[in-house]
Amino acid sequence: MACWGLFLPGLFSDRDPPWQATGASVLLGLLVTTTVGAFAGVWFGIRGNFGSPEEGDLWWWLGSEGLEYLEVGRLWKLLLLGGLAGWTGLVLRSVRQLDEPLAGLGHFLVYAGGSIGLLFGASMLYTPETNMAVTEFWRWWVVHMWVEGIFEFFVIAIISVALVSMQLLEKEDAEKAIVFEVFAIMAAGIVGVSHHYWWVGLPDFWVPLGTTFSTLEFVPLVFVLYRSIGEYRSLKSQGESFPYKIPLLFILGSSIWNFIGGGVLGFFVNLPVINYYEHGTYLTVAHAHAATFGAFGLLALGLGTYILRVVTPEAVWDPTWFRVSFWFMNIGLTIMVVASLLPVGFAQLRAVYTDGYATARSLEFYEQPHIQTLLWARTFGDTPMILGALAFTAGAVRHLYAARKDSIETARIERRLLQ
Structure with a gap:
């Protein structure tokens, strides 16, 4: 990205x-x-x-x-x-x-990127001598506000810019969605981080308050995708060709996983009765993997395919490798989350309820036969994801080679014309 x-x-x-x-x-x-x-x-x-x-x-x-x-x-x-x-x-x-004005689409990309650095600066506000409660406060500002707040701002900004460049979204609509996301981060993200505050000794009422607000951050993304899909269907019904089907496919896949990982699973693990017990369990891992790779990983790959589509000559463009990669990665991530991470997380949650938090994080818990089986089941998800990464790499290398060859040939023709 x-x-x-x-x-x-x-x-x-x-x-x-x-x-x-x-x-x-x-x-x-x-x-x-x-x-x-x-x-x-x-x-x-x-x-x-x-x-x-x-x-x-x-x-x-x-x-x-x-x-x-x-x-x-x-x-x-x-x-x-x-x-x-x-x-x-x-x-x-x-x-x-x-x-363009300071509130233009390109400037929002600058603000989003700058905000990532600004929030990461919270990791500089403690030293080895700082009280652990204060250190944890600033750590959660990075973990939550950096990843779950500002990154959502960056995602909506960069997806909006991409969709505008694909001519699937009006620039004004994109700017409105980004402005709404800024307010969502200020109103929802900062309050949303408070579902971690009980961890550092603050009152319990922050947990339900933070849970409620922390699920609102991806709402603007739904808006821009709805408008873009409508425009794409309109182009398709008119018989017009759309050259960016593969990048759009990755962006849609990223947004769906953003909803599942960040929205559905994020809301579930933030429910007060769950959140109080599940910190550090595989339920958090399931939420994090689905949201991080599903939302940000697939988006990065989609934007990569967009760049390749722009620089690759039309005659040699072949989306097969990228389409195979997309489905391998999505199938693998689904198997990983559903067949391994979530079942282990639910088993840990039950262990916390019945025997305490230390039991659920102990080595003896992970060495149980049925937990070992679930952990090994992740292999069936990892394997398709690895194959998907290899397929994407093969496609990228092939198209980069074609783009470089075309660039060299164009430069040679220009030199001949100048002579």
């Missing part, structure tokens, strides 16, 4: 700002360095290679902070924050060429 944010403004303006390609290359290098460093740091950190707290702060800067979902050392977080700021700056440089 980061590549898409850099790609689209240039598509609208037919030109890139000076040094934009160089900036994108530097950003890619920073991302690779941060990713490799973070993984290596966590690995060496938990092995004790960076020392203990009594021996200094090297473990904190390079190793593992020890916080769930925010494990990586502070240096890698700072580099990631710098990368997010750099990405926002590069997109802003392109958007400024579009000659």
Whole structure:
């Protein structure tokens, strides 16, 4: 999705700002360095290679902070924050060429990307000496508001821009939906994060209040998809060809999983009587996998196919690999969630109710024969997803090669004409 944010403004303006390609290359290098460093740091950190707290702060800067979902050392977080700021700056440089108002569609993409960096900054507001309740407060601001709030803002912004560029959505309708999403995040997202507050010692009434509000964030997405599907059906009824069927298929699949993972499963695990007991169980894992890969993963792949569709010559475009990839991934994710993650989660929930939270998280629980069977059942979901990833890679490599070949041939013809 980061590549898409850099790609689209240039598509609208037919030109890139000076040094934009160089900036994108530097950003890619920073991302690779941060990713490799973070993984290596966590690995060496938990092995004790960076020392203990009594021996200094090297473990904190390079190793593992020890916080769930925010494990990586502070240096890698700072580099990631710098990368997010750099990405926002590069997109802003392109958007400024579009000659649109500050409340225009392209600027909303900048605001959404900038908000991701802004909210991630909450992970900088604690140190090893900070009280755990305060640390957990800011951690949940990142975990919930970053992923479940601002990411939804980014999703609706980037999908709206994509649908407008496909001529399936009017620019004004897209801007209205994004504005509604901004208010939904401010009114629903910030209050919605409070279903985690009981975890840090605040009153219990925050749990039902947060549960109610945290399910409203994807409503604008339903609106833009409804308008876009109507436009697509209108084009189809008129016999007009639509070149972006595969990207649209991925976007629709992403939105359905957003509804299932973020909406249905998210609402279920946030029900007060469930939420109080299910933290850290496989019910959370089912919700997270369905929402994260289903919503964001499929969306990223869909935007990737859109870019490939634009740069690939019409004569060599073949959607077969991508269509196969789409169905493999969706079938695999369905099997993973339904046949493995949810059953284990319900078994854990029952164990929490009857024997306590520690029992449901114990090694003895996972070593039970029927739990082992359910865990191994995930293989039947993982395998189609791996095959889908391989199919997508094969299709992407094939089309990138065709696009590069066409670009070289076009440049050769232009040189001949100049001669």
